[in-house]
Amino acid sequence: MLPWSNSSATPLSRLLSFIVTLFSFLPHISWASEWIDYSPGGYATMTHYSLPENFIAACGCTSTSTNYPTAAMNQMAYGSSTSYGPACGQCFNLTLLNSFLSNPPFYPNVTKSVVVKVTDLCPLSLSGWCNATTHGPNAGGHYLNFDLAWPSSSIPNDFFPSDEPLYGHTDFGVWNISYQSVSCTNWEGWNHVAALGSVANLGYSACCPDDPAASTNDTCPSYSDNNGIPPDTQTSGFVISPSNSLLPIITLAVSLLSHML
Structure with missing residues (x-):
C-alpha cells in the first residue's frame, strides 16, 4: 500500500x-557539481581550433587577448556549462610530448612549449577530446584537454612538429602534452594592457582575471552554479546543483x- x-x-x-x-x-x-578537480601540473591532451582574432570567447576576455596564445579547456575542468568558469584567465605552460593518433607515435626531436591563457570553453560531448568527466577520462586517458587557438599570429606556423615523408601529412591533430599552471606574468600578452581583463560592456556575463595564480581571490566562480544551471555530464543521470x-x-x-x- x-x-x-x-x-x-x-x-x-x-x-x-x-x-x-x-x-x-x-x-x-x-x-554537488561534478567538476573535475585537477592538479597544478600533469598530463593532458591538446587539440586545436580556429578562433578568429578579436573574437570575444566564453570568458569574456578582451578581444585583444586573441593576439596572444589562448586556449579553451574541456567543460568539466573549465567549471561551467556556459559563459565563464574557474578556469578563465588561468595560464598554463603546455609542452608537446608525442602525437596520439599517429602510427607509429611521433616523438619530436625538439621540445616545444607555449604559455597560454584560458579564454574559452570546449563544450562537453559524448565523444571527442573534451568529453572527460569525473567518471572517466577522454580517449587519450586524460581528464584535461587544451584546445589551442591555432593558427595564430602569436604562434609560429611550424609550432606543431611533423614528419610528412613518413606520415603523409603535417597535422597530427591530437597531442599528448604536459601542462603546468604558471603565473600569467609568463604569458606573452602580459605587458599589453589591452589584452588583459574582461570586456566591460558584457557586464555580469564576463569574468577574465589578469592573473588568478597570484591570488586565490582572483578566480571566477562557476557561472552554472551561480545561475542554477547544472553541469550536463551526460553519463551520470540528472544533476541538481x-x-x-x-x-x-x-x-x-x-x-x-x-x-x-
Missing part, C-alpha cells in the same frame, strides 16, 4: 509521506496529492 493512501492520515502528513516517497525514487540526483530550488518538485507533489484528496 502506498504511504499516502491511508485515509485516516491528515492532508499534511500525507503530503510529507508523498514527498519522502518521491525522493526515494530519485537515486541518481547529485547535490546546490543552488537549484526544490520548489518545482514540491509543487508537483502538492499537485498530485490534490488529486488524491
Whole structure:
C-alpha cells in the first residue's frame, strides 16, 4: 500500500509521506557539481581550433587577448556549462610530448612549449577530446584537454612538429602534452594592457582575471552554479546543483496529492 493512501492520515502528513516517497525514487540526483578537480601540473591532451582574432570567447576576455596564445579547456575542468568558469584567465605552460593518433607515435626531436591563457570553453560531448568527466577520462586517458587557438599570429606556423615523408601529412591533430599552471606574468600578452581583463560592456556575463595564480581571490566562480544551471555530464543521470530550488518538485507533489484528496 502506498504511504499516502491511508485515509485516516491528515492532508499534511500525507503530503510529507508523498514527498519522502518521491525522493526515494530519485537515486541518481547529485547535490554537488561534478567538476573535475585537477592538479597544478600533469598530463593532458591538446587539440586545436580556429578562433578568429578579436573574437570575444566564453570568458569574456578582451578581444585583444586573441593576439596572444589562448586556449579553451574541456567543460568539466573549465567549471561551467556556459559563459565563464574557474578556469578563465588561468595560464598554463603546455609542452608537446608525442602525437596520439599517429602510427607509429611521433616523438619530436625538439621540445616545444607555449604559455597560454584560458579564454574559452570546449563544450562537453559524448565523444571527442573534451568529453572527460569525473567518471572517466577522454580517449587519450586524460581528464584535461587544451584546445589551442591555432593558427595564430602569436604562434609560429611550424609550432606543431611533423614528419610528412613518413606520415603523409603535417597535422597530427591530437597531442599528448604536459601542462603546468604558471603565473600569467609568463604569458606573452602580459605587458599589453589591452589584452588583459574582461570586456566591460558584457557586464555580469564576463569574468577574465589578469592573473588568478597570484591570488586565490582572483578566480571566477562557476557561472552554472551561480545561475542554477547544472553541469550536463551526460553519463551520470540528472544533476541538481546546490543552488537549484526544490520548489518545482514540491509543487508537483502538492499537485498530485490534490488529486488524491
